[in-house]
Amino acid sequence: MFNADFDRKVYLFLAIALGILSVGAAFTAYVLWPPNTWVGYEPAQPIAFSHKLHAGELKVDCQYCHTNVSKGAQATVPSLKTCMNCHTQVQTKDEKGQLKPDIAKLLHHWDTQEPILWKKVYDLPDFAYFDHSRHISSGIDCIECHGDIANMVRVKRVYPLGMKECLACHRKPSAKTGAPNQAPITCGTCHR
């Protein structure tokens, strides 16, 4: 009954079926895994700007550079002009008397007025509308979503930013009063 021919057909069928299934599963996982939930994403930036140095050691306020964070949806990266507010003076040189390579890059951009294309570390899906200003004016600290940026040399994603995380915080009782959080959780708050 179970001759080799039949065996072979069964194996072949199984193989193909399993193959299709697993490739499909892999692909589905690949597609459905939303990038905004990845933790540990830490892209190299065109200029190795250190948040640890600027925000941590030098204690530059976040809003000195991310000016729009309390005013609009996007926090925004600073213009070259903002960098040059300090770096016209601060032009640290290494032991050989050469400009530090990243400061040299910045000065080159400034000279040529060529914009810097920073790599986006946080990227929410296009159908989710997040507004920084609302969260800042509700007293949410940057750290709560972005982690301890002041101790990062290169910015790295430390928390997943999926809908689950949004909702967890929106549902959480207020830390100060213990009363239920006023944050809305209806779909239209973020999706429109």
Next chain:
Amino acid sequence: MKKKKHTSGEMKRRDVLKSIGALVAASYVLPGCRRTPDRSIVSRPFEPEYQEPGKALYYASTWTEGPYPYGVLVKTLDGRPIKVDGNPDHPVNEGRSNAAMQASVLGLYDPDRLKHPLHNNVKSTWDDVDQKVIQSLSSAKRATIVTRSTLGPSERALIKKYTDTFRGLRHLVYDPAGEDTRVKVWSDVYNASGSCVPCFDKASVILSLDSDFLAGDGVELETSYAWSKARAQGLQNGKPPVFYMAESGVSLTGSCADERISLAPSKMGDFSRALLNALSGNSSSLVSLANTLGLDQHWIGALVNDLKQNRGKSLVVAGAHLPKDVQATVALLNHELQAEGRTLLWEDTPELLRPVSAATFKKEIESGLDLLILLGVDPAYYWPLGDFAASVKQIPLVVGHGLYLNQSLSYCNIALPSHHYLESWNDASPRSGLVSICQPAITHLYNTRQEADSLLRWFNGAKQGASFIADSWYDFVKNSWQRGFTRPKVMPLSWEAFVRKGVADTSKESFSPVLDKLKALKLLTERNETSSGAELVIHPHHGVGDGRFSNNAWLQELPHPVSKIVWDSVALMSPTTAKKFGLVEGSMAKITASKAVYYLPVAFQEGMAEDVITATMGHGKSAGGTIEKDLGSRCVPHIPGKGFITSRFAVGVQVTKTAGSVVIARSQNEFSAHDRPIVLEASFTDYARDKNVIDAQRHKVHGHHMHEPTSFTDKYKWGMAIDLNRCTGCGACTLSCQVENNIPVVGKSEVRNGREMHWMRLDSYYKKSPDGRFLVSHQPMLCQHCDNAPCETVCPVAATVHNEQGLNEMVYNRCVGTRYCANNCPYKVRRFNYFNYQKRTVKSANQELMFNPQVTVRTVGTMEKCTFCIQRINAAKMAANNAGKIITDEQVLPACAGACPSGAIVFGNLHDPSSAITKLRKSSRAFYVNEEINTAPNVTYLARIRNTSSPLGGTSHG
């Protein structure tokens, strides 16, 4: 043999197992190979002033594309214009807009635009073509510049400089659609320069003879608001104006009339003369005319009576296409009714640019010209006299400037691309003392140049060292202001302040000239030929106008206010007339009027006068953009003469059936409400007697229902009220919604399939009153945001849910496309993306810039519908919460309400007892559509009250 096979099978099995293992491993590893977002944030060298990312920046400007230069406010987001609304500071349109203005932003990003200069149809450079034109200009003995009639003061000054400087250079205006018998005759009989302004807000009795004054015949944004405001106020103080209409077709204005009859345009002369006699006491001619024509006796009696009793408070207008004798009679009628200085005022305007006739134009271009410059005109499309190409062939150099490579430009030696008005500097002065600025909201997207800029450069090149002329067109416009040429005398506004505000207006001065009765009476005797056969009236298209917007897909898909036809030009006629000529809907008719022959598909329109055909211009172009090219059939004005009494009105028209047929697409195919209480109405007589007359017609919920009444406790609950007494059915809301919410166009065949995507549509219902009159009612229809929404209960994935502020939310990223919700919606307001419509139409990266980034662009398989502009509500909420305040009435304005030219749409917070919406919901005219099924809608309709004493045949209470 067998063993060997078995072995090979074993090998196979091992291999298979191995590969399975590898695949399983891969399935774990692959997701580890994460996609990097790979998107960049661009940090600019400087932060441009006033520009905050994601925050709208508005520029005051002027919509110079249309027939009238209304003031606009251009919304730019991150440097790109995404929406155009009316400028509230502009005294004429006061923030209101029409469909074409709303749609104008599409034209900016149109990939079909001419993108670089062409010399003999070969790509060229500006320097090269400039040199050729300058050379020709310096040596030309005879040259002509042809423009439209709508030119700003700076443009006119520049052209005047041309005609003063170059001998043998003439300026002609060619605007066949803009020919206006009314303006001609009235300024003649009143012996006045300036323009006549009918004041619809001051008139208690209005009679319109075929004048579509609420849509295109005149300054419609000013008149619509005046008209609707007078109706609203009249209803409040118990004395509403009464509006009589006698018209050939069924126009938007006619559908808004209180008392409407159909009357062939050739009878307008006799009718107006008989009316004039009746007003001066001799009503015998009117009675006999009414008997011969079989006119509604009740209508005539009421009209004469009302006019007689309201001298000084009445107004008569006639369509711009009607012949001289009608216009002169109307002038005499208004004089008889003492309208002058009361309901009829005159405004001082800069000297009007009179268009020349095609015959004059032809004579001009065949008179041995050396140079012909066409600026923003397309005479070849309108050309009624043989071959335009042959006429211009003799001219050594023909230069054309335009947005598209249209028919005329394709005959030009040099074809030059123009700036869109959103890329241009310009000014406009539709009346003396009023100047508005047109400023760019974005730098030019393609290698284009403004027409006036080209003229200026050529002038500077041809007249080296000329004294006054500026270096750039911007300087020229600025100089016009600063040196007091455009700036009103008593206006200390600086240039910067002027540009910021967009408009400068000194007090509106009106005057009232004296009617030259003899002149008018003389015109009266100029009777027109009457002949057997049908009559033809050619109107501008409701969307694309005279054809200048015909490459705009949004306007092509905007349904006609009454017939609901999209994407086509048709010959509309009543079913009985069509039957007489042996025509059925969609069959091609050959329409011969004098020497003009038109081939048009036939469409039926109930309620039209017999033996009358109305057609629209603007279609059937043989060149141009991809949308307009070869779309529809050509029908353009002709030269007045035998047959054509005016350029847009012909008698003695022969109609025959020809081969072929066209499938006509309508966005609405059933026009009867079948006596159901969908749109409620009452006559004013009934309403005055009993304020509950509307309430009595309502089918309210009775008995027990399975739904508990839903309670909403939030501080906000959003609602909308639409006053059908004010709504004219123009469709500005439809277009405004389309622009704001990234709604795609679907095309003619998909409209045929009932798959149009408009979130806000206009439903029209036809009805025969008990005394046989044809009544049309308009009803804007959008998502009703029902408290007990039937769509929500059937969604298997909870993609449509209710929020605590009464909004029915649609979550695109959750929708799987079962379409159950649309099937269960009793209002048919849910729209499904059967295809990726956006991808079908968005063909270039530039077009993507047009999208509103605040609204998700939907893809195939997604349901969508009106959101009450949740992006605007959220933005207002965000701002209010950040400031610790509560949103007040004016702070949230959905796109439709913002555009409505008649102020019919009110939006607001139902939980605020002082808001306008709360008051309107308690109105005695309030009703809800399909309320008997207990959907509890949040859109309130306010019933239309027709100021008539005849019965309307309301719906019965079932």
